[in-house]
Amino acid sequence: MTGFELTDQDRRILALLQRDGRISNQDLAERTAMSTSACWRRVKALEEAGIIARYVALVDARRAGMAFHAIVLVKLSRHxxxxxxxxxxxxxRREEVLDCFATTGESDYHLRVLCPDLDAYNDFLDNFLFGLPGVANVHTNMVLKQIKHETAVSFG
Incomplete structure (x- = not known):
């Protein structure tokens, strides 16, 4: 992304697309005070620069039957x-792992894992995570309640 300078219009485009990824180019152009062709070119430039990585539908995991949510801390025995x-x-490769962060501190990695239930999570641990070479320690923090979850990047 080096060399790509975000303009105020880019930030407005990004904010609107993060709220509604299905907004039409015409509506997006109107809300950003741009012509439709200029708006389309700007969105394409943001996509090509990798600033817009992809478009997705946000799914309510619980309503979709994914009731077990955990933050899993993993420590490797050797690096x-x-x-x-x-x-x-x-x-x-694992669909259960929604996020994986290399971190500082006592754990090397923090995983956000989503499964249908506790049995599926135990299967993930027993038949996958515990079997990986170099995994020394796994600590599970079960998510009891989601207090805040955002996907949008704020531009101030």
Whole structure:
């Protein structure tokens, strides 16, 4: 993204698209005081620069039957290149893992994991996570209640 300078109009476009990814180009142009062609070109430039990474539908996990939500802290026994590369590749393949962060502190990685229920989570642990080479310790923090969840990046 180097060299791409966000303008105030870009920020307005991004804010509107984050609220409603299905907004028409015409409505987006009207709300940003741009012509439809200029707005379309700006959105395309934001996509090509990787600032707009993708368009998605936000799903209510509980209503979709995914009731078990946890933050999982993982510590590796060694930080050999092979263990780290393997861990990252395997975690990226798992649909249960919504987010994976390499972190500082006592744990090396924080995972946000979503499963239908506790049995499915135990299966994820037993048949996947515990079997990964280099995994020394796994600590599960079960999410009791979601207080705040945002996907939009704020521009002030």
């Amino acid at each position: 050999s290149r092979d263990h780290v590369v393997n861990f990252i590749a395997e975690v990226q």
